[in-house]
Amino acid sequence: MSGETTTGSDLLRFATAGSVDDGKSTLIGRLLYDSKAIFVDQYEAVERVSTQRGNDYVDLALLTDGLRAEREQGITIDVAYRYFATPRRTFIIADTPGHPQYTRNMVTGASTADAALILVDARKGMTEQSRRHSFLATLLGVRHLVVCVNKLDLVDFDVAVYERIVDEFTEFASRLKVGDLQFIPISALHGDNVVTRSARTPWYDGPALLYHLEHLHVASDRNLTDVRFPVQYVIRPQSAQARDYRGYAGTVAGGVIKVGDQVMALPSGFTTTISAIDSPTGPLREAYPPMSVALRLADELDISRGDLLVRPNNPAPARQDLDLRVCWMDEGSALTPGRTLAIKHTTVWARVKVREVLYRVDINTLHRDESVTALALNEIGRVRLRCTRPLFLDEYAQNRTTGSVILVDEATNRTVGAGFLS
Template identity: 70%
Template sequence: MTVDILRLATAGSVDDGKSTLIGRLLYDTKSVFTDQIESVERASRERGDDYVNLALLTDGLRAEREQGITIDVAYRYFATPRRKFIVADTPGHIQYTRNMVTGASTADLALILVDARKGLLEQSRRHAFLATLLHVPHLVLCVNKMDLVDYSEEVFEEIRAEFTQFAAKLDVGDLTIIPVSALAGDNIVHRSTTMSWYEGPSLLHHLENVHVASDRNLIDVRFPVQYVIRPQSDQYRDYRGYAGQVAGGVLKPGDEVMVLPSGFTTTIRSIETADGPIDEAFPSMSVTIRLTDEIDISRGDMICRVNNAPSVTQDIDAMICWMDDVPLRPGQKLAIKHTTRSARAMVKDLQYRLDINSLHRDIAADHLGLNDIGRVRLRTTQPLLCDEYKRNRSTGGFVLIDEATNRTVGAGMVNEAR
């Protein structure tokens, strides 16, 4: 049986217990080395905690340990016999919303945590909305710290009803709600004996069994060329390969393909990896493709199906999550990075700014501030080869860069390319 990979990101408000939950998953699945446990126990004593603070397994920065908060995205890895997991533990503070966007952008599942004592907060709603905006296919709401409300079914049902009502306004594909206590381990790896009223699965059981294969686009062939391989040796004098990561569809030797933006067509001669030739390639494999015809191809070009091509356009309608202290305004010029292609872009128009809580569209807004989300129109200096983000997250997403400072200042999702 092939063991697949599930990428998940935690999200939620400050002190909802995201890092503790991930620490509990690592600890209870025996994915932590003895010396790591000893280090966490020592750090817990130094902080004055009367328990082993499992959050310290993910909060690796010194500033995080000193302040007791998560600042940067912490990636952790563990595995069970059924599946491998890549976990992005993202910050809860509003000023680190951009870090949460980074962690969730490649996730198959978003884990939203809510403190049972506090219920839904603004940041809980913000992160849930961002997860759906980023088209994360699966959403799990963990009502945490149930031990601090005496494992009350009534408290859980109130939060479940409120979140279900809020989620009805969002584009949620799959929603699961689980009552847990990360500190005590209830419903994390094993079913809780203190919440007999809950009849659903434990968190790990759900993570092991949630279906993700169909969430990846295996229809639209998309292969952005990252690098042209031309070995400088007599043995490989005639070798020309195009390396990159498959962003969509299934590629096989003998397939007829088209190269954009030139529009020339050819067939795939072979597909190779570091281990040798393969019979097919699919997302998100990194491969080298050789073609039967010599075509002028360079970094930023894309290989696709003849009758199934992405949009080739310089006019982009997109949702933007702004990540910089300096506001985004119409007329602003920025660098844009889309798949393997780079260009410059101008903000033609700001259509509206979105209120995260009410989902109200402020069409009078004249700028986007730090962590604001809004819809804009961009004009690029070179054509981009893109799909709508909801169809393909790889070819529908991009980042905006301040050319003066080289900082990433915005993350974008294509709504429409014309």
């Protein structure tokens, strides 16, 4: 992928976040409608429901609040993914819930996002959830925060209100690891500064939201490690014509892999070279994240699912004692010392034993509570685990794929936690 964002094939994943009723779903509906990404019958259905509710406007939030329970409550309760494209870029939106009890849903939506849109109601200013979601976004490696000061139409587009929120958020963000911070004054309901610049904010000289998202540079943010290729499957066709074929299939998690490159297989440590790269559309000279390819190697090594191909001079560190940030997601139990769980890292499954809960993070004040001995639902803290086998983890800030794990309850097969090395 080139450094310039010039083609419609460029992809930007972004998550929306903020308090309940800050207008997240309305903003997404406005983006979809103004960029002509919805069909006529979809708009007519939303218009009809809006009329039935007695609204004197078309409630574009209904385009994303698709579950019946969400429509009845007027809130978003699950992560709703929406897709749209402009001539310049393709977008995947994760509309995340605003309620505190759905922190785990926010973690899910932000875990793959390049950017996060933090909505702040101009009438309320910064809230507990504004701080919570901003912290979670930066914790999950989201490098670009866009603070949308929404509902400015309800405060007569007062620049003083906008500037007060900007100052308050900037002070809070100084305690976070924010790589890029942008503020945009908007009215999602009326479309001010969403897709086009608004004449009602003459005091604002920045871009409209869509323009900013179209030109956001994210290619250099992704996977800052060298080559990482988790082997997912060994392809051995049974036909007589392809009996000698052996390909190692997987998704490139880091770096650029080229034909002729030397690689090392972990955990064995054996080295070989890439003899060919196959894809669904034919052979390639190189592969990079997040391409799914099959690698052919010059030597017949004992490689199977769960192995990791890296450059010999830049391997991922082997770790059996894991010190991870963990977001606990299970309603029925807590994360306690002595508990045994299954762990999945890239394509590897193993088991871990919880040795110690070091602290819990108060995600409103960012303070550490070292008096806790367990993590409950939606709580985030640092946990020490002992794994049954070494795992090859990078720092999460360097590579989201090889720096993260999921924890699974073996009795129920439920995903109960998400962890990352930081």
